[in-house]
Each structure stands twice: as C-alpha cells, then as structure tokens.
Amino acid sequence: xxxxxxxxxxxxxxxxxxxxxxxxxxxxxxxxxxxxxxxxxxxxxxxxxxxxxxxxxxxxxxxxxxxxxxxxxxxxxxxxxxxxxxxxxxxxxxxxxxxxxxxxxxxxxxxxxxxxxxxxxxxxxxxxxxxxxxxxxxxxxxxxxxxxxxxxxxxxxxxxxxxxxxxxxxxxxxxxxxxxxxxxxxxxxxxxxxxxxxxxxxxxxxxxxxxxxxxxxxxxxxxxxxxxxxxxxxxxxxxxxxxxxxxxxxxxxxxxxxxxxxxxxxxxxxxxxxxxxxxxxxxxxxxxxxxxxxxxxxxxxxxxxxxxxxxxxxxxxxxxxxxxxxxxxxxxxxxxxxxxxxxxxxxxxxxxxxxxxxxxx
Numbered sequence: 311x312x313x314x315x316x317x318x319x320x321x322x323x324x325x326x327x328x329x330x331x332x333x334x335x336x337x338x339x340x341x342x343x344x345x346x347x348x349x350x351x352x353x354x355x356x357x358x359x360x361x362x363x364x365x366x367x368x369x370x371x372x373x374x375x376x377x378x379x380x381x382x383x384x385x386x387x388x389x390x391x392x393x394x395x396x397x398x399x400x401x402x403x404x405x406x407x408x409x410x411x412x413x414x415x416x417x418x419x420x421x422x423x424x425x426x427x428x429x430x431x432x433x434x435x436x437x438x439x440x441x442x443x444x445x446x447x448x449x450x451x452x453x454x455x456x457x458x459x460x461x462x463x464x465x466x467x468x469x470x471x472x473x474x475x476x477x478x479x480x481x482x483x484x485x486x487x488x489x490x491x492x493x494x495x496x497x498x499x500x501x502x503x504x505x506x507x508x509x510x511x512x513x514x515x516x517x518x519x520x521x522x523x524x525x526x527x528x529x530x531x532x533x534x535x536x537x538x539x540x541x542x543x544x545x546x547x548x549x550x551x552x553x554x555x556x557x558x559x560x561x562x563x564x565x566x567x568x569x570x571x572x573x574x575x576x577x578x579x580x581x582x583x584x585x586x587x588x589x590x591x592x593x594x595x596x597x598x599x600x601x602x603x604x605x606x607x608x609x610x611x612x613x614x615x616x617x618x619x620x621x622x623x624x625x626x627x628x629x630x631x632x633x634x635x636x637x638x639x640x641x642x643x644x645x646x647x648x649x650x651x652x653x654x655x656x657x658x659x660x661x662x663x664x665x666x667x668x669x670x671x
C-alpha cells in the first residue's frame with residue numbers, strides 16, 4: 311500500500327458542511343418548527359389574546375387574567391392528560407369524567423365521615439378509580455367490546471352507583487375545608503397547586519411517551535395495531551394498561567376537583583368530558599403531527615381556557631362558550647383525521663412513523 315493511499319481521508323474525516331449550508335439547513339428546520347401546520351394552536355392562542363385585548367382592553371390584558379386562565383383550567387389539564395395514553399393506543403375512555411366524580415366522592419366521604427388523613431383519602435379515591443380501570447380493561451380487551459361503547463356503558467354504571475350511594479346529594483363537612491381543601495386551593499406565587507401538578511404529569515408523560523420503548527410501542531399500536539402484532543408487540547396488554555393509567559390519572563384529578571370544591575359532588579366530573587377530549591384532540595395537532603402528546607395538550611388547554619375566560623370577561627352568553635369549545639373540537643378532529651390519512655398514505659410526516667415501528671421490533 312503506497313503512502314498516498316494511506317493518506318486518503320476516511321468517511322469520518324470528511325469536512326463538515328460549510329457555513330452557508332449549515333445556516334440554510336438551520337433556517338429550514340426553524341421554518342418547519344414555526345410552521346402553522348406544526349404549532350397552529352399557538353398562533354390561534356396569540357390571535358385569541360389579540361382579539362380579546364382589543365375587545366376588553368381594560369380587563370383582559372392583565373396579569374390577573376393569566377392567573378385566572380391557569381387556575382381555572384388546571385383540573386381540565388389533568389383530566390385531558392389522563393386521556394393521552396389510551397388514545398395513543400387507539401382506545402377511547404369515555405368513563406374518565408365519571409371516574410373523576412367517583413374518586414372525588416370517595417375521598418370526600420372518608421375525610422368527612424371517618425376523618426381519614428388527606429393522603430389516605432387521596433389513595434382511596436385513586437384506588438376506586440383503578441377498580442373502574444380494571445373493569446374497563448376487562449370490558450374492552452377481554453370481552454372485545456368497542457372502547458367507545460364499553461367505556462360509555464361503564465361510565466353510566468359508575469354514575470348510577472354514585473347516585474345510589476349518595477342519593478344525588480353532595481358530601482359536605484367542615485373537615486373538608488381544612489387540609490383536604492388546601493391540597494388544591496393552596497398556591498405558590500398566586501398559582502394554585504394543581505397547575506404545578508399538571509406540569510409535572512405532563513413532563514412525566516412526555517418522557518414516557520417520547521423517550522421509552524413502551525411509549526413508542528403505544529404509538530405503534532395506535533397507528534397500526536395489526537402491524538404492531540406482527541412486530542411482536544403485546545397490543546392487548548398495552549391497551550389494558552392504558553385504561554388503568556387513564557383511570558388512575560382521572561382519579562387523581564377527581565380528588566383534586568373535590569378538594570377545590572371542598573365537597574364531594576356526585577356529578578362534578580361530567581362537565582369535563584367535552585373539554586377533556588377537545589383539549590387532547592387539539593393537542594394532537596400541535597408539535598407531533600397527529601400524535602397525542604402532553605405538551606400539545608397543555609397548549610390546547612391554554613388556548614381553550616383563554617377563549618373561555620375572554621368570553622366571560624366580555625359577558626358573552628353561556629351558549630357562546632359551549633359553541634366555542636364545540637367548534638374548536640370539530641376543527642381539531644378534522645385536522646387530525648386529515649393528518650392520519652396523510653400518514654397512512656405515506657405522505658407528509660408519515661416517514662416519522664417508520665423509526666417508531668422499527669424500534670419496537
């Protein structure tokens with residue numbers, strides 16, 4: 311071998327891309343990241359803030375409005391985050407709102423009637439929720455009933471059970487206004503505790519869904535369950551566990567809801583059914599191109615919450631708030647459906663699913 315041959319550069323010795331090429335690539339990635347297709351909900355949030363700042367200049371553009379949006383929507387965020395794992399596995403959990411009511415009533419009962427410590431009452435509420443998660447798993451996975459119908463039926467049974475036990479009367483007691491209410495009414499810097507709980511859970515879900523093999527298997531299961539089975543992914547086990555996770559997080563949210571009310575309301579959780587699904591589906595259009603994700607859900611909650619608070623500040627009728635939420639949900643579902651069709655056709659961001667599937671084999 312000659313000296314000239316020995317001095318030939320290897321592949322690793324090749325010079326890095328030149329400055330102009332690297333800058334062009336960086337600009338291209340930045341433009342893609344800031345594209346309305348990627349963070350459209352962020353731009354909608356900005357537009358909402360501008361509209362209400364003009365519409366209500368004396369009340370909306372205030373620091374108090376930010377605190378109001380965060381405080382008013384912390385429980386909504388927790389409820390929506392409970393849906394991310396099952397929906398990622400293509401499983402609907404319509405019982406989560408009823409589970410919130412059940413866990414709240416359970417925790418409030420043990421505090422009011424038996425003077426249980428707050429931690430034990432919290433665990434009892436979550437435990438009751440996990441029992442419903444097991445029932446949902448049996449109905450959906452073992453009995454193979456469609457998750458939409460099965461969890462809706464389970465939720466109806468849960469609501470009937472709550473009404474039977476409480477006679478549709480709220481659980482009220484002075485004991486609920488002590489440390490139990492502080493669990494969600496306490497604040498740091500004027501921001502109530504549930505806001506921080508929501509951020510912590512969102513971060514944990516982000517790590518789990520995006521940086522673990524199980525999270526990637528969940529996405530692969532939701533995208534194409536038949537292909538996931540061929541890749542030796544235990545689809546049924548993942549779906550069963552996803553319903554348990556959903557119930558556990560919904561139970562935690564329900565106890566915090568009861569804490570914020572300082573009462574155990576038999577129907578407190580049902581009002582979160584539409585906002586929860588609206589937030590998680592809108593969040594699926596942010597950051598991840600058709601995939602349910604935690605930070606997108608948080609952005610969606612803030613967007614919807616800002617719109618609701620703004621409508622309240624301008625004294626809009628109650629039907630306007632429901633209409634706003636419904637329109638946003640329809641728009642998000644349409645965008646999500648369009649994105650999923652593109653993925654299935656192998657266009658757009660469909661190639662991003664290929665590493666997910668290959669890493670789970």
